[in-house]
Amino acid sequence: MLRVILITMASVTGGAVIGGATIVGLVNAQTAPPDQSPASVSNPTLDYGSTQ
Structure with a gap:
């Protein structure tokens, strides 16, 4: 039972670290x-609405 609790706690902690x-x-x-920054307002990488 203790082993299951420790494994669960390790999994939760690992997930929190990766998510953080x-x-x-x-x-x-x-x-x-x-x-x-990879984004640029003056030079967008995706041109939405362009038909050409």
Whole structure:
């Protein structure tokens, strides 16, 4: 029984670490200075609505 509890706690902790790292990476990428951010308002990578 104790083994199941420890494995469950390890799984939850591992999932939280992976999820937290993903969120931190996403927020850093979206709020980085323009020279480090992959997005650019003046030069969009996806041109929505263009027919040419």
